[in-house]
Amino acid sequence: MGPSIVIVDDHPAIVDGVRAWCAAAEPPIRVLAAGASPGVALAGTGAEADVVVFDLQLDGAPAFRALTTLADAGRRVVVYSQHADSDTALRCLELGAATYLTKAEGPEHLIPAVQAVVDDLPYTPPVLGGAMAADRHPDRPVLSEREREVLLAWFESDSKQLVAQRFHLSAKTVDTYINRVRIKYADVGRPATTKAALVARALQDGLIDLAGL
Template structure:
């Protein structure tokens, strides 16, 4: 069965290009709705797309993208931000809000397709450009993680579920949760909360805890 996508973008050329990229992908991906505002994503529950690809130039007023992202994420939608903005602050804000991935439009077809598949599989995705920018900004306050916490963290980034991590490491899913909770608490204690999987990956790359080769 094909992955379904709603694309929110105000540029016709981008919409056409994204449709073509998905149509050419080895994994079946179908754009079932497209429009210039996030309202297009609000279809009846049975008709909602698996993934929403969202440009940040939507809405009006102060920080309109934050409202659009928060509304979609709060409704348990998988959101990929696809934007011309390349600000690390904007990227981390979106990741903290709970998006599945943040891509700049310079990333192109390969990364948008890969990010879409990763979102459906519940895996975070950071393209090289953003990963490099995040890694270059070494935060002043890094949590001190144990070797076991790092191992669980890396395994979780590689897996679709905590059950798979548990199977790989011969531990229980509850133990996986315990380790991940400890990591989140440590990040919160140094003033760098990471409430989502994608946000935690961004923090881990920032701090050199994992690299792209680990994923």
């Protein structure tokens, strides 16, 4: 069975277009639900989708709070937005999005992005690549606050289960956060496939110090 998505977008034409692109993908991507409210991704069949395709512009304003809610729930979110500025793209990564695309980038990037995110692989479309290159620290991944919290707690713990208990999360959600961090490091050319490698990266980037360890 192929990957699945839920679409959060308040433009029917966009939803219809994404549905058509998903049906034509190989393998086809199943659209389990769609709606104009982020709630469609948190309940019912939408909560079972592998990936949330999320329109940042809901009700006329950037829905950063809704993005945070989805990311904190452990959902893999592909932001699909009309905004093409670097600040918005980087902020979405900080809030926990798996990747960021503009609607101008179309199916040639949206479909590969969904396929990559389902497999916990990095995907950097042109606009996001430009945003990261313009960042003052292009080789340092942008981690959300919760990603940093979970990562540091894992460094201090013997198991992910203990981290899950500490933050009242499921072990699967803890895994999702740590995998996101791995993806972000791989995306900037600094892979960290083991816990020791992640500790080294965190030391290099000042997230922790030797005294903290």
